[in-house]
Amino acid sequence: LEKELNENSRLKSQVRAPSEHHVHSVALDFKIRDHLETTIAPAANGENGSWELFCEDGEMKLFTREVELEGGVCVDPLRAVHVVDNISAKEICTRFWDTEVRLEWELTIETCRVCEVLSDRDVVLYQTHKRVWPAAQRDVCYVSGLREIRLEKIAYKEPELERFGELKNCWLVINYSVDHDGAKLQPGMVRATVDVAMICRTYVRHGVTNPTRKDIKTSIVYTATINPGGWVPKKALRTVYRREYPRFLRTFTQYVAKKEQDLSLNL
Ligand code: 6CM
Numbered sequence: 051l052e053k054e055l056n057e058n059s060r061l062k063s064q065v066r067a068p069s070e071h072h073v074h075s076v077a078l079d080f081k082i083r084d085h086l087e088t089t090i091a092p093a094a095n096g097e098n099g100s101w102e103l104f105c106e107d108g109e110m111k112l113f114t115r116e117v118e119l120e121g122g123v124c125v126d127p128l129r130a131v132h133v134v135d136n137i138s139a140k141e142i143c144t145r146f147w148d149t150e151v152r153l154e155w156e157l158t159i160e161t162c163r164v165c166e167v168l169s170d171r172d173v174v175l176y177q178t179h180k181r182v183w184p185a186a187q188r189d190v191c192y193v194s195g196l197r198e199i200r201l202e203k204i205a206y207k208e209p210e211l212e213r214f215g216e217l218k219n220c221w222l223v224i225n226y227s228v229d230h231d232g233a234k235l236q237p238g239m240v241r242a243t244v245d246v247a248m249i250c251r252t253y254v255r256h257g258v259t260n261p262t263r264k265d266i267k268t269s270i271v272y273t274a275t276i277n278p279g280g281w282v283p284k285k286a287l288r289t290v291y292r293r294e295y296p297r298f299l300r301t302f303t304q305y306v307a308k309k310e311q312d313l314s315l316n317l
Contacts, residue, residue, distance in 0.1 A: 072168040074193045074228065081224050082197060085247040089273050090206050094129070101129065105296045109133040112295055116288075124284045125277045128295050132270040133211065134303050136263040137310050138317050139250035140198070142270065143221035145306050146248050147196040149175060155305040158294060165232035171196045175225075176233040179242070182290055185282045188242040191233035194225045208251065208269055215253035215267065218317060222249040242279040248272050252317065263315050272299060 088094055101113040110132040117125050134142075145151055152162045159177050166174040172195045181187040199220040211217075227243035235241055248270065255265040274295070278287060310316075 070169055072172065074168060074172065074174075077226075078172060078193060078195045078224065081226055081245075081247075082195070082199075082222065085222065085224060085249065085273075086199065086203060087205070089247050090204070090249055090271050092206060104292055107296065107300070110296070110299060112299070114291070118284070119277075121281070122284070123277065123281060124287050125275055126288065126291065127275045128273065128291065130270070130272040130295065130299055132272070132299060132303065134268050134270065134307070136266065137268060137303075137306050138266060138315060139219055139221040139252040139268050141310050141316050142250045142268060142303070142306050143196055143223050143248060144316075145309065146302070147171075147194055147223045149173070151309075155302045157297065157301060165191065165230045168193070174228060174230050174232075176230070178239065182286075184286070185278070186238065186240045186280070188278065189233075189236065189239045190227065190242045190244055191230050192225045192227045192244055194223065196223050197221065204251070208253075211251075211253045211267060211269055215255045215258075215265075218252045218254045218266075220249065220251045222247060240278070240280045243277045244274065246272075246274045254317075261315065261317070263311075266315070266317070270299075270303070 101115055103111060103113050105112040110130065112128065112130045114126050114128050117127060119125055145155075149162055149164055152159065156162075158179050160180050161178045163176045164173050165176050168174065172193060174191065174193055176189065176191045178187065178189045199222060201217060201220065204217070204220055208217075223246075225244055225246040227245070249272075250268050250270050252266055252268045254261045258265045276291075
């Protein structure tokens with residue numbers, strides 16, 4: 051593990067300028083625009099008929115829809131919304147994106163390796179996930195991009211949060227599958243594909259000019275579509291997702307809150 055983390059740090063130190071174009075820039079920009087236009091639209095709020103609310107815990111709500119590809123492969127999309135106090139969009143997204151802390155909160159993975167540093171905010175990653183019986187072990191290779199989004203690009207409002215405060219900023223992380231020469235399929239492993247977005251917006255209490263942690267609220271919209279890359283018993287897969295997604299969101303947000311609580315607010 052130590053060797054892997056050192057290698058990740060070494061690769062990350064070979065950063066290029068953030069504005070530099072790379073092989074995935076155009077596709078990544080397209081994905082970002084698409085998620086900003088659809089994922090945070092109120093119509094996608096998951097509360098209409100086609101989505102099933104399967105977990106609710108305080109402000110955290112998780113929805114899913116049953117979707118199957120030809121051949122019976124289950125690719126149910128997941129949509130989660132949450133509102134957290136005391137931590138900012140930047141803090142949440144930075145920790146979600148940072149591979150150096152991945153193993154501290156991500157309970158489904160066995161290994162995580164940086165295949166390529168594309169810029170100081172975009173990387174290609176390779177992960178192996180813990181095997182879930184009776185399925186074969188899965189791996190995944192994806193681009194992961196971190197961005198702050200200018201507020202004029204946010205077309206949608208969150209009225210309840212706007213009653214609390216003023217929208218201060220928006221950060222996001224997009225993870226989507228790609229092929230990479232440094233991530234060849236290993237024997238016995240099945241390649242899964244992912245399309246994940248974590249979009250966070252921080253609000254500062256009305257009238258407060260120098261906010262502290264108790265003056266902020268952050269909304270999180272998290273969406274994930276995982277294709278397991280081969281047949282897996284549908285019932286078992288749905289059971290795993292319904293257990294793992296709430297566990298992930300709870301564990302991850304508690305992890306960020308704990309890590310940030312004694313640090314000064316990074317808005
Ligand atoms: O978004 C999450 N984590 C990110 C960092 O790791 C990243 C994760 C992608 C998840 C890829 C999962 C592929 C493995 C699928 C295995 C399916 C086989 C199960 C067999 C059951 C019988 O975006 C949090 C991800 C939370 C996942 C629940």
